[in-house]
Amino acid sequence: MEGPLAGVRIIDLTTVIAGPYATQILGDMGADVLKVEPAGGDIMRAPGPSRSPEMGAAFLNCNRNKDSLRLDLRQQADRDRLTELVASADVFVHNMRMNAARRAGLDAQTLLERNPKLIYCAIVGFGQDGPYRDRPAYDDVIQAASGWAELTARTGGEPRYAPTIVADKTTGLFAVSAINAALFSRSQTGRGQAIEIPMFETMASFLMVEHLSGLTFVPPDGGSGYSRILSRHRRPFKTADSYIGVMPYTAAHWNAVFSAAGRADWAKEAATISNRERAERIETLYERLATCLLEKTSAEWLAALEELQVPSAPVNALDDLLEDPHLQAVGLFEKVTHPTEGEIINVRSPIRFSGTPTTTRKFAPK
Structure with missing residues (x-):
């Protein structure tokens, strides 16, 4: 049996974590994902640990169920090749700065004119209608800007970042949800559309579900922050x-x-x-x-x-998870043989579909 997105063709022009994490989830669901990398490869190939160059652990864990192609978009021939690929695709995902996307002819208007059924998804740092639209953004920057880091200070101490790439991964999850919703809409209307997933707005909305608190009301009924969550005694x-x-x-x-x-x-x-x-x-x-x-x-x-x-x-340590009896019983961690990296631990998709299962069909590409 094939995954629920079997037959969906995705061109993935994303790098680092947010985009690759999103497209890996879509690949786990059966989509045919082609990862288009710059000539030097995705920047996340470099961080170790690794057994061989360009195959770091974080890259392995964000890029399974994909094929890979390297293109130099400074070259017209490679830009033309990418445009041809997108013309027959169902979904195009990128996390380029929008000015760079326009210069490369990869803006939504250009690509949707060529392929009206395309789902065009741009993962950006800040919404393009606002004054921050051209600012660069990485996970730490968004944690600071969105209020995440300040929450730590409210519980005692200094502002701190979460010790996980929370803004990137949360944004990636929003991208998966939006792309699937757009695919459903297209199945009803026959039309594609452009999607913008801004990291800043995503994380601000994510945090303010509970932390808008008293500011929910006009006039305010107290300040921001959900008191139970911010209690200095809320800890292991x-x-x-x-x-x-x-x-x-x-x-x-x-x-x-x-x-x-x-x-x-x-x-x-x-x-x-x-x-x-x-x-x-x-x-x-x-x-x-x-x-x-x-x-x-x-x-x-x-x-x-x-x-x-x-x-x-x-209170488990990360290492304990590999030996956790429940996670062993459900097979979350799979020992597999990568074609170039040898035996590795693969963290399968946690999602279960009864009729269209998620599977690891391909390992992160060399």
Whole structure:
């Protein structure tokens, strides 16, 4: 059986993470993806670790299920070749600056005139209707501009970036959603269209779902920021021997934990029982929880919390994930043999379709 996007032809002119991550997901879903790289290759080929030049781990993990072709778009012949490829494609994705795309004849108007059924997707740093449209953007810049870095300062300390490429990958996920929606629209109308996926606006909208908070109302009913999420006590909790993640959310959860810890008095308080008072006194509740969890080991608490049906988990290290019994059972990490890089670990698509499965048909191209 083939994936749900089998037969969809995608020309992928993206580099680094956001675009390649998006097109890899589309490739996992069965799309035929041709990665068009500059003469020197995608810049993400270089960062290690690697076994051979231009085949770094991050590149391997963002470019499976693709074929590759290198073109020098400074040369007219190569620009013409790319234009020919796009003329028969279903989707064209790029993350060039828009001025550069226009100079190369790769703007939406030009390509849609040639191929009216094309889904044209431009992943940009900033929306092209705004004053920042020509600014360069990378993940760190967008984390700073969108408010992500400042959220860390609100919980105590200095502004910091998330230790993952969160803006790139989130933008890539939005691109997947938008491209699939446009493909569905085309199936109904027969017409293609242009899509703009701006990193800045994507991350601002992503964060403000909960953090717009009191600024949702006019006039404001309080400030920005969801208080529970920004609590300085919201973190993995220390136990007698290590740390665990635990999330009592409902009144029943809090009652169960406090009762198990021998604090029936806390379990009966309004701060535990009332939804409104829990929200207002979340700092106190987290402080109390921290005190309770110190009395037993992580294994003891995890066993008790599972029995009580209170959401909890060990604090895994990244290395632990490879040995996690659940992830092993579902086969998330596959040991495979790459044609040039030898035996590697492949992280399969986490998505399951019952009738059109996602599969790893090709490994990242040399």
